[in-house]
Amino acid sequence: MQDGYDAIIVGAGINSLACAVHLGAKGWRVGVFEQAETPGGAVKTLELTEPGFRHDWAAMNLSLLAGSGFFKAYGEDLTRRGLEFAPASHCFASVFENGRWLGVSTGPGETRARIAGFSENDAKAWDRLCADFPGTAEFVFALLGNPMQMHIQGRLLAKALWRKGFAWTADLARLLLSSPRTWLTETFESDHVRATLAAWGMHLDFAPDMAGGAVFPYLESMASQHFGMVIGKGGADTAVTALLSKIKASGGEVHCGQRVARVIHTGGKATGIELADGTKITARRAVIANVAPGGLMKLLDGTSGDAAFDAKMTKFSHAPGTMMIHLALDGLPDWSAGEELKSFAYVHIAPSLDQMARTYQQAVAGLLPDEPVLVVGQPTAIDPSRAPEGKHVLWVQVRMVPGEILGDAAGQITGTDWATVKETYADRAIDMIERHAPGLKSKIIGRAVVSPLDLETDNPNLVGGDQVAGSHHLSQNFLFRPALGHATGKTPVEGLHITGASVWPGAGTGAGAGYMLARKLGGK
The missing domain is CATH 3.50.50.60 (FAD/NAD(P)-binding domain)
Structure with a gap:
């Protein structure tokens, strides 16, 4: 030995x-x-x-x-x-079927103005969230950043009660326990605003109606607004x-x-x-x-x-699985909703709370979702060094999908083996992007599709592609x-x-x- x-x-x-x-x-x-x-x-x-195109495998x-x-x-x-x-000031956005979009950026007043285009009441709600965020973040980040031991978390609770009072502490506890839908419908009136923020729950395992998921859309939206986002240079x-x-x-x-x-x-x-x-x-x-x-x-x-x-x-x-699509491109997608979308680190295609909930349930049931949630990462919009000059990479998460395929919710794909299905299902996802960014397919130089089982083979911790x-x-x-x-x-x-x-x-x-x-x- x-x-x-x-x-x-x-x-x-x-x-x-x-x-x-x-x-x-x-x-x-x-x-x-x-x-x-x-x-x-x-x-x-x-x-x-392709040589010279550097793709982030998962994260x-x-x-x-x-x-x-x-x-x-x-x-x-x-x-x-x-x-x-590499810092990103334009962090994430969502595109919608009616040609509209909403995004969160760090520039003074940018995000508020976009929200006001959907609802002035929601813009005021955003103002309140932003004003309250520093005080809330102190306790939420302390919760997430410390060991989950009763004496440590007990001191944090006592500190919150002493400094903020019972009502504030109870409201924070309610946020931590709420579903994304509950918090978003109580806070905002626009379906577009709700959907834009709810997409972040799908990055984890929180479909809109899952208790305990509200804190993630809250934190991601507030942190992006206040601090921006970073990816790795190169x-x-x-x-x-x-x-x-x-x-x-x-x-x-x-x-x-x-x-x-x-x-x-x-x-x-x-x-x-x-x-x-x-x-x-x-x-x-x-x-x-x-x-x-x-x-x-x-x-x-x-x-x-x-x-x-x-x-x-x-x-x-384990959570449902994820499929990754990596594209080498001649140019960034031409988003029909607006040229400004080319500057965002992430563009979500997740048009409504109900669609996200349906997608999640289909995946849990073993079905290939008819309309998966897509997280379209545009890293070369932030960091051009990842591709040859003038070229780009696209990083696409397809969420959620089943690790074991029992059928297709759209009734179009008959196979159940990821090794043979993944390219066909990737076509469905790329067709969805094409609807929002016409001409994408003509820009594709190279493509690599990573199925949930490919992810698990590379890293056994990702059971069934659970990222x-x-x-x-x-x-x-x-x-x-x-x-x-x-x-x-x-x-x-x-x-x-x-x-x-x-x-x-x-x-x-x-x-x-x-x-x-x-x-x-x-x-x-």
Whole structure:
């Protein structure tokens, strides 16, 4: 058995790398083992279509990383190591069938003026939200940025009651528990305004009627208005490259193409790992698994020794899947709703709350949605360096889709195998974009379609193409992510910890779970 690491981390996603950086800074020697050939998990950039066209494989938005506690601690060093953000002042927009559009930008009065074009009452509601946001954000970001432990969150609740009073605190709690539809219909009267903000719930697992989803459209719209958005200069992998450099400088190692077959544990204690080729490696202080709960059970050969914990991990619920379409283009889409849309980082095609709800239910039922929600990313509008001069890339998330196809809601596609269906279904999505941006198809130089099962093959944490590594519904969020009593990554096996997007605070590029665990193990 090989010896040599204080901590072994399974998986090289953003949470793993952040965890390794902090432990390395505290003097731990860390080894990271990744089954894929490229580190980064969902955060990586590849030439998927044509030479010189750099496509973000899954994650594109690095705003959570830029605003995280981890970046506050290590951002200066990572910047010296090459991490560079490309800021977007025109953050996101939605296009509608009637040729209208609405977008959120940081310019003074820009967003308000657009909202007023739909409803002056809604513009006034937006003013109120913007005015209240700093005070609200202080507590919401504190909630999301701290470990989910009762004594920590209890102090936060007491602080809110003391400083803001019971009524304000109760309203905040109601926001955290509300569905997107409830909050949006209470706050705005325009269906277009509601739909534009509700689209952000679909980035996670929150269709309009899912309780607990209101906070995500709220936070994304307010944060975009106040701070803007950032993507990675040259690609999202600018973050991964800098993290790898920092880990190496601390004496750590990242091994790709090395699948971990199991965690070695005897007498209720984890002592190392065994690779797929039979190599055994010891860990003196900790084994950290950045895996989905089902994956953790596989690493433990089906049992941790605690039947109740094992049942919780086995029953962990995943969100519907996502399909990715990557396009190399001669030019940006010519949006018929307005030339200004070419400057936005994201353009959503999600015309109504009811359509989003229908799409979600179809995907949950195993059907290919007749009209999926499309998140059309235009990274080269923000960062031209990702493509040859004058050319562009388009990053399209098709949300939601089933991991296992049982049928087609439109009654047009008869196949049920993603390997044969994905190109045909991609045609449906591109046809939807073409309706809003005539001539798109003629601009396509290259195309790569990534099915939900392709995503899972590359990263087993994305079960069925679930890009958020587990549903964020209330029954599986906050204290219950991934299960009650384990939101800090604790497992029944001494020395074994779980981290990643399946653990509080969940999905995104903020590296919250990995950084919190590293601070718990190595000290602040």
